Amino acid sequence: MTAHTRPEALTPRPEELTPQEAREIFRKGGSSPTAGWCASHTQVNLITVPADWAYDVLLFCQRNPKPCPVLDVTEPGSFSTALAAGADLRTDVPRYRVWEHGRLVDEPCDVIDVWRKDLVTFLIGCSFTFEAALTDAGIPMRHVDxxxxxxxxxxxxxCRPAGRMRGRLVVSMRPVPADLVGVATRISAMMPSVHGSPIHAGDPGALGIEDLARPDFGDPVDAQPGDVPVFWACGVTPQAALMASRPPFAITHAPGYMLITDARDTDYRLV
Amino acid sequence: MTAHTRPEALTPRPEELTPQEAREIFRKGGSSPTAGWCASHTQVNLITVPADWAYDVLLFCQRNPKPCPVLDVTEPGSFSTALAAGADLRTDVPRYRVWEHGRLVDEPCDVIDVWRKDLVTFLIGCSFTFEAALTDAGIPMRHVDxxxxxxxxxxxxxCRPAGRMRGRLVVSMRPVPADLVGVATRISAMMPSVHGSPIHAGDPGALGIEDLARPDFGDPVDAQPGDVPVFWACGVTPQAALMASRPPFAITHAPGYMLITDARDTDYRLV
Incomplete structure (x- = not known):
C-alpha cells in the first residue's frame, strides 16, 4: 500500500455515497445494480423515446398514474433533468437498454453514440422509494432479505390505452405478514407519486396470476408462514407497453440499474 | 295548478340532483353557476385546445401538478369523458368561454357550432372537491358564508414552463381560524389530485400579493378576527397560462360554471 492509496476502511460504501458521487462513478464507466445505493435518495426508471412518441407516452402515464408516476420529462434532445443537478442522462445510468422496433439491440453503459436531438426522456417513480419507508415501519422486505x-x-x-401505447398492468408482489398489511397500505398510500397504495392483496388469481413461483420479471420470492401476497402497480408497466408498441427507437435503463436523483424519498411522502 | 304540474316542494333542489340530471338541464339550455350542485360529486375545470397544443398543455400540467391536476384527457375530436357516462362535452357545461388568439370572443351555453375534429379536452381538478371535505371537518368557508x-x-x-405554455402560479385564498390551519392542511393534503396541501399560509407578501382586498379573479372575502390567510394552488393557473400563450383557438368553462362529473369527491381522497 502506498501513501496515495486510500485505506479500504475509509472508502465510502455505496449507501453512503452522495447521488452526485454515484453518478460520477457510472459516468466514468462503472456499472452496478443500484439497490441500496445512496440511502434515502430517490431512484427512478428511465424511458427515452423520439419526440413524436412523447405525447402517447405522457398520456398513457396520465391515464394510468398508479403504475406510471411521471416525476420529470425533459425537453427534446436535452440530457438534463430537474431531479439531478449536473446529471448527464446519456452516461449517468449504470446500464442502459437500446431498443429498435421493440427488439433489444444493446445493453451499453452509456448512450452517447446513439443519442439523437429528438429524444425525450421520462423519469418514472420506482418502488425502491416506498420500500425504504416500509422497512422503516418494521415491515420485512422478503426479497431483500x-x-x-x-x-x-x-x-x-x-391499462387504459393512449395513442399507440397499450398493454396490461404489471404488478410487483411483496409477501407481508397479515397483521402488517394495513400498515403497509397506509404508508404506501402516503406516497402516491411512487405507486401509492397496493392495488390488491390476497388473491393472485383475481389478477390473472396463475403461479406466484413463476414471475414474469424479477425473481420468485419465498413467503413466510402467515404472509399475504400484496400487489403494487409497477413501473415496468409503461416500459412493457412501450416495447409491445414497437417504436422505431427507444432507450431504457436496464432492470435494477436505476438513475439516482438528488431528490429525497421523503420528498414524495405526503405526510 | 294542473294534474301534470309537479308541486314546487317536490322539485329536487340543485344539491339533490344526480350529475346526469344536472347535465341534462344544461344540455337543454339551462345555465347556472354550479357551486353546491349535486352534493358530493366532483366538479372539474375544462380546457379544450387544438391537438397540436395538447402536448404543451399536458406537459405544463405534469410539471406543475399542484395547480394543474389532470383528471382526464379526451381523444382528439371526442366529446366524451371517462368521468361522466353519456356526457357531451360540447353541451353539458352550463356556460363556456370561446377564445381566439387569447381573446375572449363568446360566452355561449353550448359549443356545437364551433366544435372541430382536432380538439382535445383536459378536465382538471377543482377546489370545490376539497372544500366539501374541509366543511365536513368543521372549517368555516368564509366565502361561501x-x-x-x-x-x-x-x-x-x-410555473415551470412547457413548450409555448408559461405563466405565474395562481392561488386561491381561504381565511382559516389559526387553530384550524393544521387540520385544513392535513385534510387537503390527503387529496393531492385536487390541489393537495396549501402552498403557503400567513404572509401574502411572500407570494407577491400586495392587497388581499383586491383579488385578480373572484371576489374579495372578509376574514374574521384570528383568521390566517391560507393559499392553495388554483386550477385557474393553466387557463391563465394558456390564454397568455394565445393559441389560435381554445374553449374553457366560464368561471364557476363547471362540468359536473359522475366521480365522487371521496374518489380523490387517499384516506
Missing part, C-alpha cells in the same frame, strides 16, 4: 430482485407479474388487467 | 366566489390571486412565482 433473500438477496433477490422483487417478483413482478403481468396481470390480466388492461 | 358570505355568498361570494373564492378570492384568487396571481402570485410572483413562475
Amino acid at each position: 433473500q438477496g433477490r430482485n422483487v417478483a413482478m407479474y403481468r396481470t390480466s388487467r388492461q | 358570505q355568498g361570494r366566489n373564492v378570492a384568487m390571486y396571481r402570485t410572483s412565482r413562475q
Whole structure:
C-alpha cells in the first residue's frame, strides 16, 4: 500500500455515497445494480423515446398514474433533468437498454453514440422509494432479505390505452405478514407519486396470476408462514407497453440499474 | 295548478340532483353557476385546445401538478369523458368561454357550432372537491358564508414552463381560524389530485400579493378576527397560462360554471 492509496476502511460504501458521487462513478464507466445505493435518495426508471412518441407516452402515464408516476420529462434532445443537478442522462445510468422496433439491440453503459436531438426522456417513480419507508415501519422486505430482485407479474388487467401505447398492468408482489398489511397500505398510500397504495392483496388469481413461483420479471420470492401476497402497480408497466408498441427507437435503463436523483424519498411522502 | 304540474316542494333542489340530471338541464339550455350542485360529486375545470397544443398543455400540467391536476384527457375530436357516462362535452357545461388568439370572443351555453375534429379536452381538478371535505371537518368557508366566489390571486412565482405554455402560479385564498390551519392542511393534503396541501399560509407578501382586498379573479372575502390567510394552488393557473400563450383557438368553462362529473369527491381522497 502506498501513501496515495486510500485505506479500504475509509472508502465510502455505496449507501453512503452522495447521488452526485454515484453518478460520477457510472459516468466514468462503472456499472452496478443500484439497490441500496445512496440511502434515502430517490431512484427512478428511465424511458427515452423520439419526440413524436412523447405525447402517447405522457398520456398513457396520465391515464394510468398508479403504475406510471411521471416525476420529470425533459425537453427534446436535452440530457438534463430537474431531479439531478449536473446529471448527464446519456452516461449517468449504470446500464442502459437500446431498443429498435421493440427488439433489444444493446445493453451499453452509456448512450452517447446513439443519442439523437429528438429524444425525450421520462423519469418514472420506482418502488425502491416506498420500500425504504416500509422497512422503516418494521415491515420485512422478503426479497431483500433473500438477496433477490422483487417478483413482478403481468396481470390480466388492461391499462387504459393512449395513442399507440397499450398493454396490461404489471404488478410487483411483496409477501407481508397479515397483521402488517394495513400498515403497509397506509404508508404506501402516503406516497402516491411512487405507486401509492397496493392495488390488491390476497388473491393472485383475481389478477390473472396463475403461479406466484413463476414471475414474469424479477425473481420468485419465498413467503413466510402467515404472509399475504400484496400487489403494487409497477413501473415496468409503461416500459412493457412501450416495447409491445414497437417504436422505431427507444432507450431504457436496464432492470435494477436505476438513475439516482438528488431528490429525497421523503420528498414524495405526503405526510 | 294542473294534474301534470309537479308541486314546487317536490322539485329536487340543485344539491339533490344526480350529475346526469344536472347535465341534462344544461344540455337543454339551462345555465347556472354550479357551486353546491349535486352534493358530493366532483366538479372539474375544462380546457379544450387544438391537438397540436395538447402536448404543451399536458406537459405544463405534469410539471406543475399542484395547480394543474389532470383528471382526464379526451381523444382528439371526442366529446366524451371517462368521468361522466353519456356526457357531451360540447353541451353539458352550463356556460363556456370561446377564445381566439387569447381573446375572449363568446360566452355561449353550448359549443356545437364551433366544435372541430382536432380538439382535445383536459378536465382538471377543482377546489370545490376539497372544500366539501374541509366543511365536513368543521372549517368555516368564509366565502361561501358570505355568498361570494373564492378570492384568487396571481402570485410572483413562475410555473415551470412547457413548450409555448408559461405563466405565474395562481392561488386561491381561504381565511382559516389559526387553530384550524393544521387540520385544513392535513385534510387537503390527503387529496393531492385536487390541489393537495396549501402552498403557503400567513404572509401574502411572500407570494407577491400586495392587497388581499383586491383579488385578480373572484371576489374579495372578509376574514374574521384570528383568521390566517391560507393559499392553495388554483386550477385557474393553466387557463391563465394558456390564454397568455394565445393559441389560435381554445374553449374553457366560464368561471364557476363547471362540468359536473359522475366521480365522487371521496374518489380523490387517499384516506
